[in-house]
Amino acid sequence: MDEQMARLLAGGMAGGQGNDMTRLMLQLLQERMASRERRQADDEDDDEEVIDIARLQSEAVQLRERLTEMRRLNRALRRQVKLAAEFIADLGALLGACPACLGQNPACIHCQGEAGPGHDTPDPALADWIRPALARLRQPASTHITRTDPTPQQGETP
Numbered sequence: 001m002d003e004q005m006a007r008l009l010a011g012g013m014a015g016g017q018g019n020d021m022t023r024l025m026l027q028l029l030q031e032r033m034a035s036r037e038r039r040q041a042d043d044e045d046d047d048e049e050v051i052d053i054a055r056l057q058s059e060a061v062q063l064r065e066r067l068t069e070m071r072r073l074n075r076a077l078r079r080q081v082k083l084a085a086e087f088i089a090d091l092g093a094l095l096g097a098c099p100a101c102l103g104q105n106p107a108c109i110h111c112q113g114e115a116g117p118g119h120d121t122p123d124p125a126l127a128d129w130i131r132p133a134l135a136r137l138r139q140p141a142s143t144h145i146t147r148t149d150p151t152p153q154q155g156e157t158p
């Protein structure tokens with residue numbers, strides 16, 4: 001900004017339109033810039049820079065520790081995502097459905113959401129696995145367990 005102004009003022013003077021005020025402003029501006037350069041040189045000499053380096057080193061250590069923690073979390077999350085993908089693939093095989101989306105995602109690169117349960121031959125183990133759930137559907141509504149039922153059923157935890 002100061003340099004731009006100096007160029008403008010210098011250009012104005014070179015164009016023959018300079019006056020005392022312009023000359024004075026240019027002189028003040030040059031003094032300010034020289035003063036700033038001296039301050040910057042002084043700052044580099046005193047021990048403030050040593051303190052800054054110590055602070056930067058401390059921040060670097062903290063950032064490295066955070067990075068290590070973030071990497072650990074990232075690995076843990078990637079493991080969870082991998083386990084979830086494997087579970088969905090197993091369920092898909094059991095249902096004869098898409099192993100990536102179970103036929104639920106129109107944007108699926110494998111099936112475009114069209115390979116729901118029964119799209120392919122289900123695993124014969126499906127019948128045994130799903131039988132208790134189907135049996136529950138056939139029970140009258142009054143025998144369904146509700147959240148307020150204090151009596152745990154066989155194989156359930158209250």
Ligand SMILES: [Zn+2]
Pocket residue numbers: 098099100101102103104105108109110111112113114115
């Ligand atoms: Zn799919």
